[in-house]
Amino acid sequence: MTKIGIFFGTDTGNTRRIAKDIHTLLGAGLAAKPVNIRTASVQDLLQYEVLILGAPTYGEGELPGLNTGNATESWAEFLPKLAGSDFTGKTVAIYGLGNQKGYAKDFVSAMIYLYDSFRQCGATLIGASSTDGYQFKQSKAVVDAQFVGLALDQDNQKELTPARLSAWLENLQAAWA
Numbered sequence: 290m291t292k293i294g295i296f297f298g299t300d301t302g303n304t305r306r307i308a309k310d311i312h313t314l315l316g317a318g319l320a321a322k323p324v325n326i327r328t329a330s331v332q333d334l335l336q337y338e339v340l341i342l343g344a345p346t347y348g349e350g351e352l353p354g355l356n357t358g359n360a361t362e363s364w365a366e367f368l369p370k371l372a373g374s375d376f377t378g379k380t381v382a383i384y385g386l387g388n389q390k391g392y393a394k395d396f397v398s399a400m401i402y403l404y405d406s407f408r409q410c411g412a413t414l415i416g417a418s419s420t421d422g423y424q425f426k427q428s429k430a431v432v433d434a435q436f437v438g439l440a441l442d443q444d445n446q447k448e449l450t451p452a453r454l455s456a457w458l459e460n461l462q463a464a465w466a
């Protein structure tokens with residue numbers, strides 16, 4: 290079985306496109322095809338040793354889902370299902386999509402909810418990244434002066450995404466090797 294599961298939430302497709310890029314970069318031998326979290330169960334996630342989880346931020350620093358006006362259910366509906374699950378021994382890395390100009394006070398904040406929830410379930414979180422190169426005022430997803438995952442801004446810094454993504458994946462691969 291493939292070692293890495295990729296799950297994402299999305300409304301307008303950016304986070305899905307990044308999930309596909311991650312799948313391509315890692316290779317089909319290592320990573321399973323990305324799955325939209327609205328169609329996934331907790332059991333689906335537990336199949337994998339390593340999880341890469343992608344979430345855009347909606348509302349004002351919130352998880353995507355029906356409450357933030359998304360067309361479908363997403364992470365906001367999925368995370369409550371995690372309560373009581375055991376992710377001990379699992380490794381989780383998070384990437385977050387956001388808009389640092391339009392939402393400078395809550396840039397990629399939704400990552401923190403995934404981070405906290407999976408940590409509470411016993412997972413080992415990897416993939417924190419530097420805030421250098423971004424311009425924003427606040428983010429709930431900054432802990433100890435770093436983003437808890439990889440921050441990507443397809444609205445303002447699309448051209449920086451390929452290099453950010455490959456550098457992040459290289460670091461991840463070193464961590465789970």
Ligand SMILES: Cc1cc2nc3c(=O)[nH]c(=O)nc-3n(C[C@H](O)[C@H](O)[C@H](O)COP(=O)(O)O)c2cc1C
Nearest residue numbers: 299300301302303304345346350387388392396397
């Ligand atoms: C109504 C709305 C609210 C948003 N709120 C935030 C926010 O609070 N923080 C942020 O960083 N980005 C915010 N964004 C930007 C999105 O996260 C960004 O456009 C992202 O790429 C969308 O991902 P998706 O195409 O996978 O849905 C918001 C966008 C919209 C349309």
